[in-house]
Amino acid sequence: xxxxxxxxxxxxxxxxxxxxxxxxxxxxxxxxxxxxxxxxxxxxxxxxxxxxxxxxxxxxxxxxxxxxxxxxxxxxxxxxxxxxxxxxxxxxxxxxxxxxxxxxxxxxxxxxxxxxxxxxxxxxxxxxxxxxxxxxxxxxxxxxxxxxxxxxxxxxxxxxxxxxxxxxxxxxxxxxxxxxxxxxxxxxx
Numbered sequence: 338x339x340x341x342x343x344x345x346x347x348x349x350x351x352x353x354x355x356x357x358x359x360x361x362x363x364x365x366x367x368x369x370x371x372x373x374x375x376x377x378x379x380x381x382x383x384x385x386x387x388x389x390x391x392x393x394x395x396x397x398x399x400x401x402x403x404x405x406x407x408x409x410x411x412x413x414x415x416x417x418x419x420x421x422x423x424x425x426x427x428x429x430x431x432x433x434x435x436x437x438x439x440x441x442x443x444x445x446x447x448x449x450x451x452x453x454x455x456x457x458x459x460x461x462x463x464x465x466x467x468x469x470x471x472x473x474x475x476x477x478x479x480x481x482x483x484x485x486x487x488x489x490x491x492x493x494x495x496x497x498x499x500x501x502x503x504x505x506x507x508x509x510x511x512x513x514x515x516x517x518x519x520x521x522x523x524x525x526x
Contacts, residue, residue: 368401372507374420374435382424382509384522392522394424394431421447429499433509446488448510450499458488458504468494479503479511480523 376382382394401420421434434447446458456469464471470491477487488504495516502513511524 374401374422374433375507375509376422376424383525384513385525386520386522388520390520391525392426392429394426394429396422396424398423429515431499431510446504448490448502448504450497450513453497453499456490456492458490465493468492479505484508
């Protein structure tokens with residue numbers, strides 16, 4: 338019996354050493370890929386109000402991680418890729434962060450305007466979470482332009498200054514409503 342336990346113990350350790358050597362490697366965020374986060378330092382984002390006003394945002398910070406780690410077969414891991422930028426004008430600024438967690442396949446955007454509460458935008462068809470209504474549309478028409486994936490986001494708590502916006506993957510925030518001034522701003526190129 339001791340002989341079998343010894344063989345089992347040796348095989349068990351050998352298997353664990355082998356399993357740790359062949360794990361999962363995180364792909365990492367590709368800085369040159371602008372499909373997810375489309376803006377970099379010094380980029381200018383322009384919005385028009387329809388009242389002959391324009392609002393210019395300049396991207397003043399950009400950061401990302403590569404998250405290129407290898408994890409063992411039985412190791413629990415969180416492979417997190419993220420990228421974020423901050424754009425500001427004289428009065429309003431916003432921060433957009435893209436998170437991708439491979440252990441849970443949780444993909445989301447975090448978007449914050451001014452000092453408002455954070456918006457969490459998840460990749461689901463329709464979702465109401467923390468007083469935020471999110472509708473995800475595919476091949477959606479916005480002012481005559483067809484976009485692949487569009488998120489319409491509304492604040493149901495009525496506590497945020499920017500109480501609704503439209504986010505397009507790879508294009509950023511193409512429209513937002515400033516509740517304080519009751520103005521809807523649309524992105525122009």
